[in-house]
Amino acid sequence: MVASHNRSVAVVGAAGYVGQQLCRRLKKDGFDVAGVCKAYSTFLVTRLGVRSLNATNLSGKEKFEQVINLAYPTRGAVYTRRSQNYEIQKLLAQLLAPGGHLIHASTLAVFGMNLERPQNPGPTTVRPDNEYSQSKAEMERSLVRHSRGGSLDIVRLGNIWGPGCPTWTVGLAGRLIRGEPLIPLDADGYSNVTDVANVCDYFVFLLKRQTRETRFHHLAEFSSTRWSRFIEFLSKEMRIEGCAAELPPTNGISRINDLKTALGQIQIKQALRAALETQHLGSQLRGILSCLPEGVIARLKRLRGGASFPLSPSLSSEDSLILSILGCSIEFQSVTEAGWVPPVALDQSFNEVAAWLHCSGYV
Amino acid sequence: MVPNVTFVMVSDTRPDAAGTVATKLGCARGTAEETIAAAEFVIIATPPQSHASLSKAVLEQGRDASVEKPFTISYAEGKAIVDLAKRRNRRVHVAQFRRFFPKMELARDLILSGVFGPILEIDIHEGARFEWMVTTDYIHNDPYGGVLLDTGAHTLDMALYATGLDDQADLGMKVISVSRDKGEPAHEIDCRFELETPAGAFSARLQLSRIRALANVIRIRCERGTLEFDVGCKGPIWIRNKDKRFSVWPSFQIDTFLQAFVSQYRSIFSTLGDNRLSGCRFLNQMRILEALYHHGSQP
Numbered sequence: 244m245v246a247s248h249n250r251s252v253a254v255v256g257a258a259g260y261v262g263q264q265l266c267r268r269l270k271k272d273g274f275d276v277a278g279v280c281k282a283y284s285t286f287l288v289t290r291l292g293v294r295s296l297n298a299t300n301l302s303g304k305e306k307f308e309q310v311i312n313l314a315y316p317t318r319g320a321v322y323t324r325r326s327q328n329y330e331i332q333k334l335l336a337q338l339l340a341p342g343g344h345l346i347h348a349s350t351l352a353v354f355g356m357n358l359e360r361p362q363n364p365g366p367t368t369v370r371p372d373n374e375y376s377q378s379k380a381e382m383e384r385s386l387v388r389h390s391r392g393g394s395l396d397i398v399r400l401g402n403i404w405g406p407g408c409p410t411w412t413v414g415l416a417g418r419l420i421r422g423e424p425l426i427p428l429d430a431d432g433y434s435n436v437t438d439v440a441n442v443c444d445y446f447v448f449l450l451k452r453q454t455r456e457t458r459f460h461h462l463a464e465f466s467s468t469r470w471s472r473f474i475e476f477l478s479k480e481m482r483i484e485g486c487a488a489e490l491p492p493t494n495g496i497s498r499i500n501d502l503k504t505a506l507g508q509i510q511i512k513q514a515l516r517a518a519l520e521t522q523h524l525g526s527q528l529r530g531i532l533s534c535l536p537e538g539v540i541a542r543l544k545r546l547r548g549g550a551s552f553p554l555s556p557s558l559s560s561e562d563s564l565i566l567s568i569l570g571c572s573i574e575f576q577s578v579t580e581a582g583w584v585p586p587v588a589l590d591q592s593f594n595e596v597a598a599w600l601h602c603s604g605y606v
Numbered sequence: 607m608v609p610n611v612t613f614v615m616v617s618d619t620r621p622d623a624a625g626t627v628a629t630k631l632g633c634a635r636g637t638a639e640e641t642i643a644a645a646e647f648v649i650i651a652t653p654p655q656s657h658a659s660l661s662k663a664v665l666e667q668g669r670d671a672s673v674e675k676p677f678t679i680s681y682a683e684g685k686a687i688v689d690l691a692k693r694r695n696r697r698v699h700v701a702q703f704r705r706f707f708p709k710m711e712l713a714r715d716l717i718l719s720g721v722f723g724p725i726l727e728i729d730i731h732e733g734a735r736f737e738w739m740v741t742t743d744y745i746h747n748d749p750y751g752g753v754l755l756d757t758g759a760h761t762l763d764m765a766l767y768a769t770g771l772d773d774q775a776d777l778g779m780k781v782i783s784v785s786r787d788k789g790e791p792a793h794e795i796d797c798r799f800e801l802e803t804p805a806g807a808f809s810a811r812l813q814l815s816r817i818r819a820l821a822n823v824i825r826i827r828c829e830r831g832t833l834e835f836d837v838g839c840k841g842p843i844w845i846r847n848k849d850k851r852f853s854v855w856p857s858f859q860i861d862t863f864l865q866a867f868v869s870q871y872r873s874i875f876s877t878l879g880d881n882r883l884s885g886c887r888f889l890n891q892m893r894i895l896e897a898l899y900h901h902g903s904q905p
Binding site (some may be wrong): 258287 | 729731733735736737738739740787788793813817818819820821822823834836839841842844849851853874
């Protein structure tokens with residue numbers, strides 16, 4: 244059965260942050276919305292007055308002329324991302340009517356987490372990268388390859404910001420409360436932010452402008468605003484000073500540098516010291532070391548784990564990732580369809596977030 | 607992880623679920639009665655409305671019990687269980703593992719030291735978009751499956767423990783307002799109430815959500831400063847005084863909830879008299895939760 248008119252839309256990933264905002268907006272605009280999500284999050288969709296479809300139990304009989312996909316792999320081991328992407332694609336194929344219009348939410352991170360690759364509003368190549376960037380790029384490539392004469396819009400979103408947004412609003416506010424590093428020393432990166440209301444508006448705009456081709460869009464209408472503006476705003480509202488830390492050193496992308504990063508987790512010298520104090524192994528090691536020439540001992544002493552005087556508190560891998568994004572020196576410029584104007588300006592966006600901070604216990 | 611403990615039997619109203627757990631633990635599966643008879647100590651991890659009856663059965667058979675939160679669904683039920691345990695010379699504990707977050711003891715010591723003066727206000731917020739992959743309809747259909755008893759039992763307990771109000775004799779309360787997204791089981795709730803101690807009364811707010819993110823913070827405003835900490839297992843206590851905000855760290859840290867969970871059971875099985883989780887210390891929590899639960903519960 245094909246939905247009778249193109250006011251009917253399925254939103255995959257409807258229970259997520261953007262999904263709920265989008266469902267609300269589509270319903271307000273008079274669309275007939277079906278929210279596709281996992282069974283345990285159905286209530287997050289139905290409470291909006293939107294009907295829900297169980298992502299793991301679709302009949303495949305109801306087809307939609309228009310589908311918006313917000314879902315991406317988030318759970319399970321990182322090496323399962325490809326198979327999770329495959330499952331999402333199968334789900335999209337079940338929902339989309341032949342020749343239908345698919346809008347897929349991707350990310351600026353397909354150009355690298357620090358946008359280290361040239362930005363091109365066209366197909367991107369899949370290269371070795373962290374699991375998030377790579378799985379997003381792989382999904383784009385697969386969707387382009389399998390779009391069969393229908394309309395495909397791939398929207399690469401900047402860093403999403405808005406009231407209650409998990410990563411960049413709740414995330415930054417939470418870091419302020421907990422005193423976690425938030426301000427990269429000597430770096431004030433481009434925020435590359437897009438407000439969630441503008442994201443929803445752009446999706447609605449695209450729903451009304453479908454073509455029989457594949458198009459790429461970049462959305463980060465506040466890209467040129469530096470992160471310091473956002474952090475100062477949160478800091479002022481919450482009356483908490485942010486904690487600064489040095490940006491972690493960036494190494495080039497290579498197997499050797501990746502191995503160094505992984506081995507950096509192992510404190511070899513501490514491990515050797517601990518081993519030397521054990522009974523059996525320690526006895527053998529002490530015996531071996533007592534026979535080694537002094538030059539070799541000196542080289543062993545220079546192994547990783549020696550005392551140092553860090554300028555910043557030791558950073559977790561999450562701290563390092565966040566700080567490197569906050570220090571991003573490259574702007575991700577919007578590339579959107581002619582005729583679209585973001586309805587929410589930056590000041591209004593800040594007002595919305597301020598209101599949310601006040602009613603959610605942050606102030 | 608907990609020494610000198612052996613699992614002997616598991617029971618559940620769903621035999622397949624009991625079988626799965628029994629296999630993992632390497633023990634037998636049985637009915638509730640068989641399980642109570644087979645063990646010296648019984649862990650009750652059933653829905654809240656069965657906690658009182660099961661605790662009673664355990665204690666009457668001369669066993670000790672640990673009950674999952676919330677202790678019971680009413681103050682009267684909780685008091686009856688505590689009194690029964692005392693009469694039978696048995697122990698009943700409530701498994702509220704957040705009391706074992708390192709910052710909790712620090713917060714409690716700071717407040718009870720009197721350095722900050724009397725409490726003026728307590729502000730509690732915990733909320734996040736629901737992401738538990740539940741396999742039952744408990745949170746949607748069980749009248750006690752709402753966010754107040756499910757999450758609120760934890761967060762409220764953190765505030766009561768940090769302020770020493772879990773132990774406060776003659777704690778009174780008055781509900782000012784309760785708003786919910788829907789009738790119980792509600793997924794969002796915002797409660798304002800007053801607590802009365804012999805030292806005076808002060809206002810409190812408990813805001814919880816399964817739908818959206820909240821600050822996930824507990825603030826205890828006292829006459830000479832405000833203590834603030836997030837509801838997670840790590841991190842310091844933040845102290846705010848006028849325009850200054852500074853941190854005070856506990857003497858050790860943990861990385862995961864599991865470590866607190868294990869500490870909880872070590873305390874329960876300890877012979878050293880750690881009564882942090884003793885049932886009598888949760889009666890004030892029951893009094894507050896019961897009053898909030900029943901206030902306007904059918905909009």
